[in-house]
Amino acid sequence: MKINKLIKKIAVAAIITTLGTSLVACSGNSAANKSSETKSAGSTLDKDELVIGLDDTFVPMGFKNESGEIVGFDVDLANAVAKKLNKKVKFQSIDWSMKETELNNGNIDLIWNGYSITDERKGKVEFSKAYLNNTQVIVTLADSNVKTKADLAGKKVGAQNGSTAVDAVEAEANVLKSFDGGKLVTFDDNNAALMDLEAKRLDAIVVDEILARYYMKARGVEKYKVLTENFGSEQYGVGIRKGDTKFVEAFNKALGEVIADGTAGEISKKWFEQDILVK
Structure with a gap:
């Protein structure tokens, strides 16, 4: 009888421990989910610095010059648009075949490097308005x-x-x-x-x-x-995280201003000897 009572006590203790662990796990998952939801709910517009992903060999859009500095048409244009948005810019080299994954995982904020607009890509990212053919x-x-x-x-x-x-x-x-x-x-x-x-x-x-x-x-x-x-x-556009329409609207406004005030045209002439931007 004593042995049976001991076994029952052990079983009850095990059940209580299991339930406690499950509750902690559920609580942890709930917190993680809330954290994930909070992260996804935020807009890139709320950030002070924009991390731009690019293939650093793609001349003349974004590439490393002989000094190892990242330069190019898209680099200059990105800096001009970021200035309108009152944001800092960081350029980050990425594996081009993983660009959408890098964006959606939050490792970068924009795909900006001669990024062609296609129907397939529209299913993965939001696109800015087109700026080059x-x-x-x-x-x-x-x-x-x-x-x-x-x-x-x-x-x-x-x-x-x-x-x-x-x-x-x-x-x-x-x-x-x-x-x-x-x-x-x-x-x-x-x-x-x-x-x-x-x-x-x-x-x-x-x-x-x-x-x-x-x-x-x-x-x-x-x-x-x-x-x-x-x-x-x-046509080329800029890739923005899916669902971030708030940033898309602000970005397109800033891009439009850079084109309208002639800044983008001067950048185009620097790299292509003529203004080839989509107006």
Whole structure:
């Protein structure tokens, strides 16, 4: 009988301990959920500093110069818009294929680096209004016999991983299927793809025209050829966390002011020798 009573006491104690642990866990989860809700409910507009994620090899939008300083058209434009918003700016290099994850996890506040507006991306982020036009062009070496998309059959074609160049090519399944191996050769950045093109390890690359023209000018336009056919036009916008409409509205107002007062036009002339902004 004494043994049975002891067993019962142990069992009751175990139940009480389990219930207590469960209540603490529930309380902890509730607090964590509330913390998460509070974090998600806040707007980027409430921050003093904007952390901008970028691929630091994407000339001329945002890249490291010879001194290791991050410079570029988007960098200058971001600083001008941040000034209108009365915010400080920090530029943070990221893996471009992880850009939306970095944004939605709160590691960065904006994706701003030649970020093309697409329907798929609209499901992951809020976009600012468009500020530049772009085209996904096909670049080969000047002496290449590739003149059309049809000529890419059996050829090695490269593009940056996680870019809209990949999306644009994959949208034309029959063309993609004709490539060597039936697929693109992808790279972490466009510079690596262009170097492989120059080394003739690739026959062509698909890349943002804005980057391609700037790169070719720096390396010698006579070395390259841009095909007449392309993989479609698009526009650049700034990626903002999903649901943060408060910041989208304030951001678009500030961007509009920078364009209207001529500041953005001067930045464009600095990098492109002309004002190419979407008005």
